[in-house]
Amino acid sequence: MFDAFFVQQLVNGFSVGLVYALIAIGFTLIFGVLNVVNFAHGEVYMVGAYAGVVLITAWAPPLIAVVLFVMAVGAVAGFGLERLAFKPFRRFQDEASLKSKAMREATLLSSLAVSIIVREVVEKVFGGAMRPVPFESQLTDPVQIGELSFSTGQFVIFGAAVAMFAGLQFLLYRTRIGLSIRAVANNPLGAKYVGIDTDRTIIATFVVGSVMGAVAGILVALYYGSVFPTMGFAPGVKAFVAMVMGGLSSIPGAVICAIFLGLAEAVATEFLAQGWSEMIAYGFLLLTLIFFPTGLFGGARDRV
Amino acid sequence: MTHLLEIRDLRVTMGPQPILQGVSLDVPAGGIVTVLGSNGVGKTTLMRAISGVYKVGGGEIRLDGTPITNRTTHDIVRLGVCQAPEGRQIFSSMTVLENLRLGAGPRGGREYEQDLERMLGLFPRLRERLSQKAGSLSGGEQQMLCVGRALMGRPRLLLMDEPSLGLAPKLVRQIFDLVATIRETGTAILLVEQNAKAALRVADQAYVMESGRIVLQGPATELAEDPRIRAAYLGGHVH
Numbered sequence: 211m212f213d214a215f216f217v218q219q220l221v222n223g224f225s226v227g228l229v230y231a232l233i234a235i236g237f238t239l240i241f242g243v244l245n246v247v248n249f250a251h252g253e254v255y256m257v258g259a260y261a262g263v264v265l266i267t268a269w270a271p272p273l274i275a276v277v278l279f280v281m282a283v284g285a286v287a288g289f290g291l292e293r294l295a296f297k298p299f300r301r302f303q304d305e306a307s308l309k310s311k312a313m314r315e316a317t318l319l320s321s322l323a324v325s326i327i328v329r330e331v332v333e334k335v336f337g338g339a340m341r342p343v344p345f346e347s348q349l350t351d352p353v354q355i356g357e358l359s360f361s362t363g364q365f366v367i368f369g370a371a372v373a374m375f376a377g378l379q380f381l382l383y384r385t386r387i388g389l390s391i392r393a394v395a396n397n398p399l400g401a402k403y404v405g406i407d408t409d410r411t412i413i414a415t416f417v418v419g420s421v422m423g424a425v426a427g428i429l430v431a432l433y434y435g436s437v438f439p440t441m442g443f444a445p446g447v448k449a450f451v452a453m454v455m456g457g458l459s460s461i462p463g464a465v466i467c468a469i470f471l472g473l474a475e476a477v478a479t480e481f482l483a484q485g486w487s488e489m490i491a492y493g494f495l496l497l498t499l500i501f502f503p504t505g506l507f508g509g510a511r512d513r514v
Numbered sequence: 515m516t517h518l519l520e521i522r523d524l525r526v527t528m529g530p531q532p533i534l535q536g537v538s539l540d541v542p543a544g545g546i547v548t549v550l551g552s553n554g555v556g557k558t559t560l561m562r563a564i565s566g567v568y569k570v571g572g573g574e575i576r577l578d579g580t581p582i583t584n585r586t587t588h589d590i591v592r593l594g595v596c597q598a599p600e601g602r603q604i605f606s607s608m609t610v611l612e613n614l615r616l617g618a619g620p621r622g623g624r625e626y627e628q629d630l631e632r633m634l635g636l637f638p639r640l641r642e643r644l645s646q647k648a649g650s651l652s653g654g655e656q657q658m659l660c661v662g663r664a665l666m667g668r669p670r671l672l673l674m675d676e677p678s679l680g681l682a683p684k685l686v687r688q689i690f691d692l693v694a695t696i697r698e699t700g701t702a703i704l705l706v707e708q709n710a711k712a713a714l715r716v717a718d719q720a721y722v723m724e725s726g727r728i729v730l731q732g733p734a735t736e737l738a739e740d741p742r743i744r745a746a747y748l749g750g751h752v753h
């Protein structure tokens with residue numbers, strides 16, 4: 211059973227898991243601070259991918275320039291998204307509004323609405339079909355190591371995942387803004403009392419999370435070789451599942467679960483028909499919600 | 515004469531419901547003023563309005579004569595008004611040291627180190643627990659942390675919202691001793707309490723609130739003798 215083919219499947223599953231992890235990191239960061247799911251995160255990922263591909267198609271600059279450009283686009287997208295879909299719902303302070311389900315749902319729906327609008331606009335502008343990445347820029351060059359074959363994209367994605375995870379840990383635990391982000395995630399009211407500008411901190415969180423989402427988008431696009439308007443949906447769902455499995459607001463937990471999910475899907479294709487492996491994520495989601503409502507790693511309720 | 519804090523005809527409304535209906539009070543620089551009143555009369559609402567957490571619907575709050583009504587909380591903290599709020603609102607999943615660090619705001623370097631040393635001198639229990647999660651502290655220690663965190667902001671005015679709530683009698687005494695110690699450093703204190711007896715002992719001035727209004731005010735020693743106070747707050751039921 212542990213033949214080269216199976217190991218190759220694991221390698222590919224690991225890469226897919228890293229893709230989920232890249233998205234899950236920003237997703238979980240934003241959830242940790244606002245305690246609200248940002249349904250538009252998959253669209254930020256998609257917009258990052260399109261922005262990068264448009265730039266590549268026009269000028270074919272080096273990869274690093276593409277990534278920097280996409281980071282800037284992600285930052286603007288995160289800022290805009292927060293102002294548009296989240297800020298308006300934070301002005302209420304009476305208990306009735308704060309506790310009301312309608313308010314929570316309104317915030318959920320507003321990010322969903324933004325995501326739908328963005329997807330539709332991209333579809334109108336660029337068309338609904340898959341749009342190939344110029345071949346020279348694709349990260350699909352094969353790299354043979356023994357019996358296993360890798361592609362350059364897998365290494366880039368691995369490097370990016372490590373860099374983003376480490377960078378975020380550095381930001382959260384070694385910088386002033388990171389301290390503020392963790393404080394707002396832990397206790398938003400307490401954060402106000404120590405003089406933190408919570409609005410600015412929330413914007414910073416969206417910017418950081420969206421920069422990560424956008425960079426994930428372009429890297430994955432270069433790895434798979436194409437972009438399409440709904441490309442954010444499936445990985446967004448997987449990242450969501452990873453976040454829930456990881457305990458909702460634990461970034462390390464989400465990363466581990468994202469990789470696990472990728473591996474599980476790869477193994478499942480061994481035993482199940484093609485379409486069925488898509489059910490894996492939903493199956494895990496159900497099992498987690500039924501048997502581990504606080505995530506797989508026990509009741510660790512630490513935010514961010 | 516201008517006081518450090520002057521509140522005039524303050525009104526706060528939540529949804530359709532008026533909570534504060536014209537509250538006026540003064541806190542002199544370096545003084546201790548207490549606001550007494552039973553549950554639900556609007557004491558916390560008053561404190562939150564001063565800190566800019568709740569929006570003020572009418573009236574004025576002045577600090578050193580300058581209006582600060584409806585400024586943001588971070589502005590008000592920067593102007594030297596820090597609060598040890600109701601429910602403590604500490605960062606339970608962060609360490610004790612991080613909590614104190616956050617209280618210091620943007621101040622860093624030597625100044626911060628000195629403040630931290632001073633705070634740990636005041637709260638020796640916290641020194642042993644610096645790297646512990648704040649949520650793992652006992653109730654009394656959490657209250658100390660809450661006050662210590664507010665003091666790290668070097669307030670000119672410290673707002674304390676029921677600091678003795680839920681503490682054992684020995685700790686309650688410690689808290690009120692602490693209030694007296696803080697005053698000696700020149701920090702003015704606005705103290706909200708249901709423990710009227712202890713509050714009146716440390717305070718210079720006292721105000722009594724009932725359903726969103728000040729109904730009685732005067733020097734603490736006088737109010738301590740007032741029969742209405744004795745009947746309502748110093749008599750049988752102690753909160």
Ligand SMILES: Nc1ncnc2c1ncn2[C@@H]1O[C@H](COP(=O)(O)OP(=O)(O)O)[C@@H](O)[C@H]1O
Pocket residue numbers: 303304305306528533551552553554555556557558559560
């Ligand atoms: N955010 C809020 N939304 C709605 N009502 C509130 C809010 N805060 C306080 N209240 C109401 O205002 C009244 C006074 O509350 P509060 O200021 O907490 O009283 P106290 O601190 O004196 O016990 C209570 O009836 C409370 O229900």
Ligand SMILES: [Mg+2]
Pocket residue numbers: 557558559600676
């Ligand atoms: Mg109260």
